Amino acid sequence: MNERADVIVIGGGIVGTTTAFFLRRRKRSVIVLERGLTGQQASGVNFGGVRRQGRALSQLAMSNRALQTWKRSRELLGEDVEFLPSGHTRVCYHAHDAEYFQRYADEARAHGLDLEVLEGRAMFERFPFLGREVLAASVSPLDGHANPRLAAPAFGRAAARLGARIVENTEVVHIEKEAGGFRVESAAGDIYRAEQVLVCAGAWANTLSTQLGEPVPLVARGPQMAVTEPVPYVFQHSMGVYTTVKAESVYFRQIPRGNLVLGGGPPGPADIATRRAGVLPENTVAQMAQFRRMVPALGPLHVIRVWSGVESYLPDSEPVIGPSTKADGLFYAFGFSGSGFQIGPGVGETLAELLDTGATPIPLDSFSIQRFQRGASAHAESATSETSS
The missing domain is CATH 3.30.9.10 (D-Amino Acid Oxidase, subunit A, domain 2)
Incomplete structure (x- = not known):
């Protein structure tokens, strides 16, 4: 199998499915590759809180954006994800x-x-x-809650109805940059190509980012x-x-x-x-x-x-969201540290905007994967200095 799209989204959780949904609303072709079933891991096993308060102030713009989608979820999706703005x-x-x-x-x-x-x-x-x-x-x-067992699968179905290709039970084992974009290979040997790739694979994201020279100290917790x-x-x-x-x-x-x-x-x-x-x-x-x-x-x-379920955590409890520092056209969204459900649709809409237009008015610099690369470089320099002295 050899398929091509404008964008390949790796991970079918709340971020991956909402990104696909909003990309299709922008008429971008998209393939979602999910190792299991959509919403099966962190996006489907969490508390279901649609909570803005308590978030880092830098997250509130996307969190507010997400709330507008939660409010319109029945209209947008054509089905009920049990969003209740109860407070x-x-x-x-x-x-x-x-x-x-x-x-x-x-x-x-x-x-x-x-x-x-x-x-x-x-x-x-x-x-x-x-x-x-x-x-x-x-x-x-104005905050509330929704049913996490329903939400990501519903966004995935809505994206599919708009023309997205949702491929479940497909594990991505390799990503490489090539002329004109990226080559993505599954464990079964299927090949997918796209100009842009978004890695939002939760606790498994570090395996892929490491292949591309951007390891992060991601840990899994339940x-x-x-x-x-x-x-x-x-x-x-x-x-x-x-x-x-x-x-x-x-x-x-x-x-x-x-x-x-x-x-x-x-x-x-x-x-x-x-x-x-x-x-x-x-x-x-x-x-x-x-x-x-x-x-x-x-x-x-x-x-x-x-x-x-398997959730992913980073040391500063802040997610990685935004472009790679190593490869043009590569983007990340993972490490939400137990707080990704509510903000997920806001992240998805923001990333769809960024991938489609090359810009977004919502600042993402504080979520850059580069913050971990800086730490790794400093550690490596320190270790080299100690060894030579």
Whole structure:
């Protein structure tokens, strides 16, 4: 097999499928190559939060752009991905975190995100179910949640209806630059060619970027997810704890059917070779203790299922988004460190704009893969100096 398109997208998660969708709306031919099924890994196993607050300020432009797509998702996709703009609230236990809530709200306002910070009596009047250790709450009324098991596959189907070629169960093993573009080879020996290539292969992206001279310190981890039995629908907002203490950092959302989706705390093991990740029982037990602390009424609930998946993390918890520094026409989008679901459609639309026109008004410099190349070069120079001395 030998196929050609304007763009090859490697990875069929939320970023890859939305990029393909927006590229087709720009009339660019595109092939998506996915090693498994669309949305099977990080994009399909995450919490499903459509959360802007708490992001680095540099991400808010794409995050705001993504929210507009989430709002129109039923219209754009012709199917329901269960987006619910129910609101998102973060709470905290420590005084320095309460101060951060107010500081972040002041800074985020300039980036189009309006938050309301509540403390004391005003907070408990709004959220009477909160535990009395909670000091402050930051409320983002326009955020919400969607179903991650539905979203990326729905964007993939919509892209296909517009003419994109979605090729599943196809592992890319080699990319090379050639005259006129790129040659991409699958494990089965199929060859694909394009003028531009986007690598958004999640935890497997470093394998490909390393081939092209741009290795990154990417690691795989598994989110610790659970769902409870259904109970009456009372928690409209997604709720989470902001803290620097990883064990305290839990979050939940309730779906209209009544089940509560739970996550957070320390991650579990994940293996890119086997494509498997696990939930540690001790993590689930610790999560439940933290949920009782945040909302004591959650104590009696029974967990009926747990799951995980393979997510990719970078040391600074910021993604790589944008062009390669080694090869013209090569682009990256990976390493979202557990926070890629909400922003995914915004990243996809921004990349489609960049690939199609060569520019985007959204600054991407802080997400450049070059930040890791600079670190690697400095380390290599240091090692050479020490050896010679």
